[in-house]
Amino acid sequence: MAGSSGTSPSGEDTFPKILLRNAKVFGSRTAFREKDYGIWQSWTWSEVCEEIRAFSIGLKSLGLEQGDKIAIVGANRPRLYWSMVAAQALGAVPVPVYSDSVAEEMAYVLGHAEVKFAVVEDQEQVDKLLSMSGEVPTLKDVIYDEIRGLRDYDHTHLHSYESVQDKGRALQAENGSLAGEWEKGFAGGKGSDIAVMLYTSGTTGRPKGVMLSFDNLAISARNANVFDHLDETEEVLAYLPMAWIGDHVFSLAQAFTAAYCVNCPEGMDTIDVDRREIAPTYFFAPPRVFETLLTQIMVRMEDAGKTKRAMFNYFMDVARKVGEKILNGETVAFKDKLLYKLGEFFVYGPLKNRMGLTRMKVGYTAGEAIGPEIFQFYRSLGLNLKQLYGQTEASVYITLQPDGEIFGDTVGKPAPDVELKIADNGEVMYRSPGVFVGYFKNDEATEKTKTPDGWVHTGDAGIIAENGHLKIIDRAKDVGKLNDGALFAPKYIENKLKFFPNIKEAVAFGHERDMVAVFLNIDLTAVGSWAERNNVNYASYQELAAHPDVYAMVESHVDQVNRDLSREPMMAGAQIKRFLILHKELDADDGELTRTQKVRRSFIAERYDPLIEALYDGSTSKHIRTEVTFEDGRKGAIEATVEIRDMETHDPGKGYQEAAE
Amino acid sequence: MFYREAGQFKTSYKADQALMPILQDRIGLLVILAIAFVVIPVLANDFFLTSIMIPFLVFALAAIGLNVLTGFCGQLSLGTGAFMGVGAYAAYKLTTIFPDANVIVMVLLSGVFSAAIGAVFGLPSLRIKGLYLAVTTLAAQFFLEWCFIRIPWLYNDNASGAIEIPHREAFGVVVSGAEATPIVRYFIVLSITALIAFLMANVLRGRIGRSWMMIRDMDIAAELMGIRPLQTKLMAFAVSSYICGVAGAMMVFFWLNAAEPSSYSIALSFQILFMVILGGLGSLSGSFMGAAFIWILPVFLKFIPGTIGINLAAETVEHVTFMIVGALIIFFLIVEPHGFARLWQIAKQKLRVWPFPY
């Protein structure tokens, strides 16, 4: 961190201070909206300031003190965001927690963080906290937002959000100088104080509490705002988990520093409508969201009339040809420009409108590699979608794609104030003002990740291309070798597979084995719609996945991937020899995916060991029985006989020829 | 396609419950109003105003009236013509009794009489439902028609048995009688129709409109939720008849200049009913579309043979027109039983989700 803050835009260094500034400078601008009770309830910055002050003073009267940890559990709601700043104003540290994580996971996090208070959304979360009282002995009081179902609970240590605020207001009314005292309380706060603790749901081991300081967040946020010219007029949609660094930075750090408006949707089932209504100007989504949107578009267009589909395809071709060029400001033929304008009216405009991205100034995707076709699709519509590469430990930003320098296979140049280098083992390392303070109560891990001079190991293998852009290949530890010595980058292969809308998830095996073999999950929406059109009857995912026609279709996709791989000298040796379609969808409830929907490779390998064995012993099918957890928490088991297919591989030389033609 | 709703969000119930919550709809309405109030008066000739626009608006208003009763409250009525007649005769009598009063006020007042009579004939609706009720409304039709013939007082003992609209001025211009210019008549008819349509839109989205629809959709459930069936239905009859009455009065005052009892015969009832059905039950905009179709189509049909050079006897044209209208009615009922309003709704929905099919 040393010395790098000098170049960043200056300003108030903690969020409570920034709040006061916003209330003063942007007092009448809308700061938060929440779709609740059918309309977008709105709060201006000065209202938000009052709300936070009242709650903060109320918290203080309940006994929240400097250095205390306060858990935040629930879906994106203004009140939960405010709680964080209210806690920060008292010098306490908010710990946002994934609200949908299973009880034991949450109990570990809360216990490890030694939280004293918790602000939660509703009865469900209160019950969850009650059930884990043994593991979280420090927990003293719980504050909830929604009273429903909680009326009959004992309220000695349970408080409604309103009651805490009311207390704060009453105290202020009693003592006119309290507001001033409250402000004085955090006036002395420093940028180097811990602002927040975020637990990373690593793919292995227990979650680690990443401590970020105000400087980390505020400087990174200001840098990002400057980089993309964001100001107080932006609208963002806060819909990603609050415990995730991305949401924390986009919906809080950047929102406060730029004073733009944060919109909380009504619920996850209305998210599409809510996005359309708000039409965010600054939008972030993991590739998965863009994939889903695109799949929806394609599925719906399949059902459209012939003429309409022809028109759609025609204009999409036009967009593919010139869309990105126009977005990048390159000159194109007049006729193409005209056609693109027409397309904008008939297709692109309406599409953007349906997706609610009409007003998007800049959008980012990160977390995983996005399929080049998907990425290109959005950009060709005229949407300034970019990729970034980041981590919790970096307060998100490591590299960003600058406007006009967008390449599908790279994740951009170092963000402002970020230094980047590739370690000898190929691992990407960085140093920036956003670099975290340390892991909470885990110095060992801190030392392993952060060097004494501030460089952080990302754990990703990558290269810096000639143009200065970073290219990520895989997790550093995941890159392996086949027995014949060929390079095996599982994620690379998996991503190629997942770029087919029909394939939802892929897990590749091959490290220290003779050949590459993969598990696949089909996408129920896409394949289901295909099945409907082709009169394929099915009762369940399992039945559809085992259907011979589905297998044939997937086989053609795998073949296409092999063809692609054969064209790349580095990867040609790692073509897929065998594959199977899993009899169930990989699910976070079963521990197969992380809460951010990444596959947990080792867990899956263990769980489906018989299947892996079958992949490598040459058998053509295998019976398996799997335990599953249903949505309501009940356990059950499903059984199936899974078919395994062999694949032809392509000759690298031939691939080259084809590519050359 | 034209609907770009992204970024249109509501921060208050007031905005959420507005008549037209979508910006593009509001623009569309403004365009239509601009055409009606500015473009047409500037460009249209007398024939267009007198033979097309004025009757169209009068009928549209009558259709709104019937739609309130049939489309929104679910009570089928075949007595519309007679209720329009009551308005016409009432307005005529009022202008005779108060020669100096503003004739527009009289026209608006005349609806009160048809409302009262409509409510009386609505009484059976408490016990009689559906087609049975429709047939009983014919009682109103024939009885009132008979009154128009047999009660000379109603037409001031005119030898012809018809009512003839006297010369009247309001705001310094001639508004009724033979000297009234089409443009003045047009503006009066347009204003009254637009005003009543707007007011009805208000009523229909509120408590009263909802209670009508409750009766229409499920009368038993409505009653069990505290709706008094008789009160509610009578109100619908009264409001509907008021509007029809005003339309009937406008019909003779600002369009025909004179009317006989046969002007308000059952044929008129059917004509209005067609407008409502083809336009769309339960839709105000549908009333306009239905009126346009049923009124304007025959006018066009009459001109087609002439313009393409075929000489047909006027009589033959009339017969063919009848056939075509009858066939088209059946055709449209088959294509979209819920009327043009539904067609527009579907089209609008398509435009809203464009380029998707749903």
Place this chain on the structure above:
Amino acid sequence: MNAFATDMTTAPDGSAEAAAREELLRVDNVSLSFGGVKAITDISFDILKGEIRAIIGPNGAGKTSMLNVINGFYHPQEGTITWQGKERRKMKPYEAASQGIARTFQNVALFKGMTTLDNIMSGRSLKMHRNFFWQLIWRGPAEAEEIEHRRKVEDIIDFLEIQAIRKTPVGRLPYGLQKRVELGRALAMEPDLLLLDEPMAGMNLEEKEDMSRFILDVNQEFGTTIALIEHDMGVVMDLSDRVVVLDYGKKIADGPPEDVQADQNVIDAYLGVSH
């Protein structure tokens, strides 16, 4: 040991039970017949304030007729009904509604041409009073009233978790959701007594669980007294405080669920033993 958890587990729940419940409705010796066919014969029972009362019985036992008598849709030839301490005679359904009796129907009786929102708004009809002329003008009192009630309706929408279908015409909703909307419409009336006619008929297991939760929540959150007809015995046993059993229009048992379940008459009726 942490204070929060220890205290929480001793949440009081006996308070409501402890207070002797007063009688909300009493049916005395009611008989009802249609053209000589007896639908209900000499039935008496009571409903206490704040309880969930189930009415069960085989098909054709007269359960729905009983509800229809309670809310004034049918007028019994004999017997009396005492509502909140007052005996009443020949009451019109809309009068029953205005006195705080709401109900749902066996076959969903929503207003098909309206949206979810309007359907629930229709439940507020009795509480809205702006007259025709205010409605004409809309701006001002009529609009203010509409907004005031919209806010209350939104509470119900939130309560029943039907935000996503707020503006969907009810005809397009799946059956389970329609039932939920119908419950919402009845709740919008803020009734003292809520009559539910087979609220879970035709639902799958998950929908039934949801509905059970909503019924319990209504009872607990709003203190609404509920009388329900239901076929699913499991649901009845879980939900209700007391059960009346009808068979061929006669009352054959009355009491707490576990007693009723053990009653020989009830067992016979359900097994179809002839009389």
Place this chain on the structure above:
Amino acid sequence: MLYDIFIDPFVQMYDMPDFFLQVLWEGFVAGILYALIALGFVLIFKASGVFNFAQGIMVVFAGLTLVGLNENGVPAYLALALTIGAMGILAYGVERVVMRPLVNQPDIILLMATIGLTYFLIGFGEFVFGGEPKQMITEELGLPTGSTAIEFGERGLIILQHIDIAAAVIAVLMVAALGVFFNKTRIGRALRAVADDHQAALSVGISLNQIWAIVWFAAGLVALATGIMWGARSDVSFALEIVAFKALPVLILGGFTSIPGAIVGGLIIGFGEKIGELYWGGLVGGGIESWLAYIIALIFLLFRPQGLFGERIIERV
């Protein structure tokens, strides 16, 4: 005044019994004709739930076709046969073009469609045969003409038109034939099955489409008979349409689905309106025939909303 209303008419009836009988006869004949039109309605409503507004027009259309063909040189009986054929084509066409596509639509839509059909038939009839009123070819069809005067009492005279007698006879025969058709034939029983329960009818393998075509044809035949009778009494023109509306109160009285109801209702309306017109009409300026039937029906309905022969409706929820 009260005397004029409550006493005088009865005094007149007593004083001039021949006139009273004459009125009753007129009422009877009118009632028969109303009943016949209503019968057509009932046939169709029973089988398909369609309130066929065009029944009145079909009467005129049938008469017009018959006369029109004869005017154009077709011999009377051939014209009759051709007209029957025309009604068959009409029935088939209506079933294909109107009924089938509109199956399962609400009542009001079907009602509207039949009104559309009315427009079409009026336009078509006048287009083909011209709009001016025509004479019915009574003699050519071998129907009796002329009249018989029956002396009554000392100075009374009742005049019976032969055609009216024929009308009554034909009407009776027609009702009898329909009765036989419904009760004794396979198709007739099928029709009744449909009337009772569409689903049940379908499940025993009866094609609804066929049945609709048949009932429309039957209604067409009834219309033709009515058209001939009526045409013989006045001219054949679409002005008769207004008289066809008279069948509606008859239906209300009798119930939409009852054949005996149609007949009884027709007679009640026939008697009622003739007596009302001739004994009371003068008090209010005459012409009350045009609405009296409706008022009678309306008052009646208030007490029996389901009609004379309809079943009591128990509302269920």
